[in-house]
Amino acid sequence: MSDLPSLPVTFRPSRTRAVLLTAGLAIFVVITTVAMLLEQLSAGERLSFVLTGALLFAVLLLLSRPKVVADESGVTVVNITSRRRLEWPEIVQVNLRPGDPWVFLNLSDGTSLPALGIQPGIAKERAITDARTLRALAEARSARDPEQHRD
Known part of the structure; x- marks a missing residue:
């Protein structure tokens, strides 16, 4: 069949992937920024904010796989x-x-x-x-x- 694509070919939901990765990055940046701007937080609390943002990003990265x-x-x-x-x-x-x-x-x-x-x-x-x-x-x-x- 001449209308078949040449191999290898990858099928993936590109738009869904873009949305998930963009949202994950935005969530991570916002949570990290908030953690850095809140002066009353200790270093450990800031780290927990950043780790929470990283965890959310990792979950969305996994969903985009x-x-x-x-x-x-x-x-x-x-x-x-x-x-x-x-x-x-x-x-x-x-x-x-x-x-x-x-x-x-x-x-x-x-x-x-x-x-x-x-x-x-x-x-x-x-x-x-x-x-x-x-x-x-x-x-x-x-x-x-x-x-x-x-x-």
């Missing part, structure tokens, strides 16, 4: 706290139904894996396009790969 990376040999799904590598033949179906919070990958072992890197939250049309692209890649690669991997 999801992505799906497709390459020649398969797909790597990076969710909030997990990472899973899949070979193309393991992916039976790529689903993004109306109302789904993100793409679900139906796998050859009968399980389903959420792929948070493609989510229709802020950019619905982008998520639909990305899901269709990943579906087309999975269909094209899965049909071809069994012969390639049997050497």
